[in-house]
Amino acid sequence: MNQPSRHAFFISDRTGITAESMGEALLNQFDGIEFKRATYPFVDTEAKARETVALVNQVAANAAERPLIFSSIVDEDIRKIVKTSAGLHLSFFDAFMGELETELSLRANHQIGRTHGIQDTERYDARMEAVNFSISHDDGVSDKDLQKADVILVGVSRSGKTPTCLYLALQYGIRAANYPLTPDDLDSTNLPRMLKPFKHKIYGLTIEPQRLHHIRSERRPDSRYASIENCRFEVNEAESMFRQHNIPFTNTTHKSIEELAASILIATKLQRRF
Amino acid sequence: MNQPSRHAFFISDRTGITAESMGEALLNQFDGIEFKRATYPFVDTEAKARETVALVNQVAANAAERPLIFSSIVDEDIRKIVKTSAGLHLSFFDAFMGELETELSLRANHQIGRTHGIQDTERYDARMEAVNFSISHDDGVSDKDLQKADVILVGVSRSGKTPTCLYLALQYGIRAANYPLTPDDLDSTNLPRMLKPFKHKIYGLTIEPQRLHHIRSERRPDSRYASIENCRFEVNEAESMFRQHNIPFTNTTHKSIEELAASILIATKLQRRF
Known part of the structure; x- marks a missing residue:
């Protein structure tokens, strides 16, 4: 019997390094499944988000199981579009941002490009x-x-x-x-x-x-x-x-x-x- | 008036690189707060977890606001101990692991050291x-x-x-x-x-x-x-x-x-x- 496999997508509005790093930390915890990885970095416009959704859906249509999607996307509108794709969405900012905003009594600026950019x-x-x-x-x-x-x-x-x-x-x-x-x-x-x-x-x-x-x-x-x-x-x-x-x-x-x-x-x- | 400040801890059972990368991606979204960062890597035993809790609690006791704790800890027992410290806990594995286990119909092996290790x-x-x-x-x-x-x-x-x-x-x-x-x-x-x-x-x-x-x-x-x-x-x-x-x-x-x-x-x- 072949080893079961799953597609895993890392989708980010910047370099994809955070999405990959979080995704790999999780995937490394599962034995016996072959993960077919692909990274889509710099998905920073709604048009690119729609393109990415189309690519993911194409893969999903030909796969036995739905893909895993690890995303690190700051902009809410872009995130919403990406989430329309077929797959299990593990969205980094969705998971933590709300809680952090409440804790800090501050609204996040939701600006792209603050991680791994030259800020200083x-x-x-x-x-x-x-x-x-x-x-x-x-x-x-x-x-x-x-x-x-x-x-x-x-x-x-x-x-x-x-x-x-x-x-x-x-x-x-x-x-x-x-x-x-x-x-x-x-x-x-x-x-x-x-x-x-x-x-x-x-x-x-x-x-x-x-x-x-x-x-x-x-x-x-x-x-x-x-x-x-x-x-x-x-x-x-x-x-x-x-x-x-x-x-x-x-x-x-x-x-x-x-x-x-x-x-x-x-x-x-x-x-x-x- | 001084800029408000918050302590931010990155706690990990390995290098701390995933915890830092996820924490920084979030913190970079908030302007106007000075974050005082400290990383505790290689917290991979219950004894080290208790030491770390003591260190965090000491800082928390002297701070106006509770610290933010970004953790990436695979072992559930160690994670539980770390979570007893005073602070807002944003735990990477807690957020995603359950969902992923359900999706894959597979239990994670919860083994430390699979990320940023030499696997191959x-x-x-x-x-x-x-x-x-x-x-x-x-x-x-x-x-x-x-x-x-x-x-x-x-x-x-x-x-x-x-x-x-x-x-x-x-x-x-x-x-x-x-x-x-x-x-x-x-x-x-x-x-x-x-x-x-x-x-x-x-x-x-x-x-x-x-x-x-x-x-x-x-x-x-x-x-x-x-x-x-x-x-x-x-x-x-x-x-x-x-x-x-x-x-x-x-x-x-x-x-x-x-x-x-x-x-x-x-x-x-x-x-x-x-």
Whole structure:
């Protein structure tokens, strides 16, 4: 027997990121159903709403079960049109806005484009600055970079430092520098000279040797660099170093970038910049 | 008179990203209130839930109005504890999960950690590959890079290409290359030689000269590079090039990275990789 399937639509008057994020959080709770996903972002006029309804209805007409529709639409008129489509409607603003208006004794402005827009140029600049910081300092680090950093992620090559730095920058505006532990650094458990003055803002990343071996093998198959023995050695040395110097660290193997970034934010008590 | 203020808590058993994203979408709809935000992620045990309740109650006791609590907590027992805290509870799973269970005739597994976790190593690898692609090809591009790219963002220096490429990689797993238009390229409206074979996957970014002048001045004050005349010239030439070759383009000045990435995804009809 085939796995049952359902169409799931994420409909938004802006980027669709909130609708997707809420929809995925819910869908991930159900096993055994294949969800066929489609996102319709920027549905911000009544005409576009009607087009979207037609598309959804077409899919619905050919499906065994009605689609699930996760929507995040601020404008009430547009929302009403979208709700005429065939499907189960889980409407984010319908669920919460009324209660919040009552609580705040205030009417929402119902203006589109307030989420994920540039509302504040200074905040935006902080974010851009953090992204540029992460990128321009990704390959080689200097004392000056480390000084300016909010946090310094330390770990062996391919342990997940770079994407985590970038996510910290994009999501939280944090300036994260990235210090790769080279085989030279791993000859002893001393902290690398360059890192010593910044011990208070170091955070370690480690990874299971088997996973590291897999990742490195994609890059340089059959190299010493990628060999399981070398991966085991580097990971062991790095973890010993973290332990000896009381550096907080986490294992990246089973964590997503979002989880890593959020954990680092808590562990370091860093304040996000926006 | 001071602006009224309210405490807003985002409480989650995972990263807090869904709770924040839903909370911000709602809060952004209310003007004239200062929201004092705090996020409590990884509230994934009953003990942590009780700690969080104590923290919220402490804030509530000292505030004129009760706090707003946006929560995204899968486990029902933990959710129940969090809901004992003083405040208006807008609980994401409470709002939608029952309806969805009925619709799917299926009980949710109520397992923590299914969102923003690594559920699928292959998908995760695609994402990492895209991030690494964007970073390693950020500074100089080669024919080979352009060949492998899903999309090539083209624009003058500081028009927003790099962060947009990174966001496309992190959020959608899209391999985005980045081709900076140099003054040499702008001497004529011909497409740069390197780009000619890839015209079908080029997307242009432009920016208001005044904003470009501001951004460049932060980097190199009083330079010819940053001067308003030069910014105007470069932007005009770049836009003429886009128009002449029917290259779709967008103005980044008033758009966030999320909006840019989502717009590019639609305009290019690219399929996300996860």
